[in-house]
Amino acid sequence: MADADEPSSIPNSIPSDPSDANLQKKHASVIERLANRNQTRLENSITRRSESDSSTSSTSSFLDRFSDSKRAIESALAQCRLTPPDPAQLRSHLDGISTSISDLEKLVAESSYSLPSYEVRASLKSISELKQALDNLNSELLPKKKFSFKNKATKKDQKSESKDPGLENADSMLMNKQQQASYSAxxxxxxxxxxxxxxxxxxxxxxxxxxxxxxxxxxxxxxxxxxxxxxxxxxxxxxxxxxxxxxxxxxxxxxxxxxxxxxxxxxxxxxxxxxxxxxxxxxxxxxxxxxxxxxxxxxxxxxxxxxxxxxxxxxxxxxxxxxxxxxxxxxxxxxxxxxxxxxxxxxxxxxxxxxx
Missing domain, CATH: 2.160.20.70 (Pectate Lyase C-like)
Known part of the structure; x- marks a missing residue:
């Protein structure tokens, strides 16, 4: 047995190899970077999901409003065709339908910034069909006179207006009915x-x-x-x-x-x-x-x-x-x-x- 006073041949600690310490630091750095990257991805995913949910909710709300208004206009057109109003009230009734269509255009205009492009196209196509249906109804119920919200124009005025395609295309603008009615070149x-x-x-x-x-x-x-x-x-x-x-x-x-x-x-x-x-x-x-x-x-x-x-x-x-x-x-x-x-x-x- 070794003497108690004799120094032990086994050291109390083994100094770390410097190269091992560097490896441990690099490993810890990699782990930290991966953790940060994963956190960033998670946050971005949550943000995208929130934006997507918000956009979906906005589109859904618009489609509900648009569908309700469209059905109301179609119902008014059908009712007017089946049971035409009194001749004295006919023009006012058609005026009201046209105003409703213009209001629907305004809704599309106000919402188009946040809508997918295909929804805008589909909505404008539906509005165009409603306008055509109203034009057809005008022809059926007022065959002798072109329907207009304006005061009666002279032949000279009508000829002047017919030369300006910009007037015919004014309907394409998403403007309200008052603007459409008052505009002329x-x-x-x-x-x-x-x-x-x-x-x-x-x-x-x-x-x-x-x-x-x-x-x-x-x-x-x-x-x-x-x-x-x-x-x-x-x-x-x-x-x-x-x-x-x-x-x-x-x-x-x-x-x-x-x-x-x-x-x-x-x-x-x-x-x-x-x-x-x-x-x-x-x-x-x-x-x-x-x-x-x-x-x-x-x-x-x-x-x-x-x-x-x-x-x-x-x-x-x-x-x-x-x-x-x-x-x-x-x-x-x-x-x-x-x-x-x-x-x-x-x-x-x-x-x-x-x-x-």
Whole structure:
């Protein structure tokens, strides 16, 4: 037996190998990274699920409201056909049905920002069918006179209106019935029939409803301030730069033009070889158009940020590149529009009230 005073040959502890310590640190770091990554994925999954549930709930609520209103209109149309009202009340009754259809359009307009594009298309198709049904009912019950909510027009006025396709397409705008009834190219403030001019309008401090730009060639139009609705028709080789439009913009029959505009809704019909610099809360809609290109909004003037905020257009939504082609229903992307290459985009347009 070893002497009690003799030092033990077995050490009390074995020093750790430095390389082992480094391995343990690396292992702990990897475990921590994996744990953090898993937590991030879990949080993102919860966020996406919440957003999806919210979107689904919003869409479901819209569809319920839309279906109820649609059924009520269809019922009113059927009842009117089976048991026509007294002739003295017929016009008022048809007026009420038209107002209901316009209210349904307004519901789609207000909800389109959060709806899937196919739901917007399906809803607009249903509204178009309701309008056609009302037109057919007008023909059956009022065969001798075209149904209209306006005061009786003279033959000269009717001839003038029939020449302006923009009036016929005004129904496409998601506007209320009062706006549709009051609009005409003759009465609406606007700029018409100009050639080779620079035209500047300052709406700051004014309450402008509908504004029309029509029949221009090789012109440059600049609008400062806000309007409620904008109708653009029959432009060739023009440039149009605007402040915010608080409602909708309808563009029809334009070619080789450049537009820079901000609005809640923009519908483009029969446009060719034109560029659009947009800020829009809902997806832009094109119909019967070709070789049109899109880029973000580029307009500046003193006070524009305040105007955009007042029109609830202060934030860029990115919808300028989410274009719906209503004449292209295939699964592959539409060949009628494209994103404007950055190296071909114009600089920010700065508008001064002293121009023009």
């Amino acid at each position: 003759r009465d609406s403030p606007g700029i018409r029939d100009k050639d080779g001019e620079i035209l500047v309008k300052n709406f700051k401090g004014s309450d402008v409803g509908e504004f029309t730009i029509s029949g221009l060639s090789s012109c440059e139009v600049k609008l400062i301030g806000s309007v409620r609705a904008l109708f653009i028709h029959k432009l060739r080789n023009c440039k149009v730069y605007t402040g915010p439009v608080m409602g909708s913009i309808l563009i029809d029959d334009v070619e080789e033009c450049t537009f820079a505009m901000a609005s809640h809704q923009i519908r483009i019909h029969n446009a060719k070889k034109s560029d659009f610099y947009l800020r829009v809360r809902s997806r832009p809609i094109i119909e019967d158009s070709s070789s049109v290109r899109f880029a973000p909004y580029r307009v500046s003037y003193e006070g524009i940020e305040e105007d955009l905020t007042d029109a609830t257009l202060g934030v860029e939504t990115g919808n300028w590149e989410n274009v719906d082609d209503f004449r292209w229903l295939r699964a592959v992307p539409s060949p009628n529009w494209s994103i404007l290459p950055e190296d071909e985009r114009i600089d920010t347009i700065k508008i001064s009230p002293t121009e023009g």
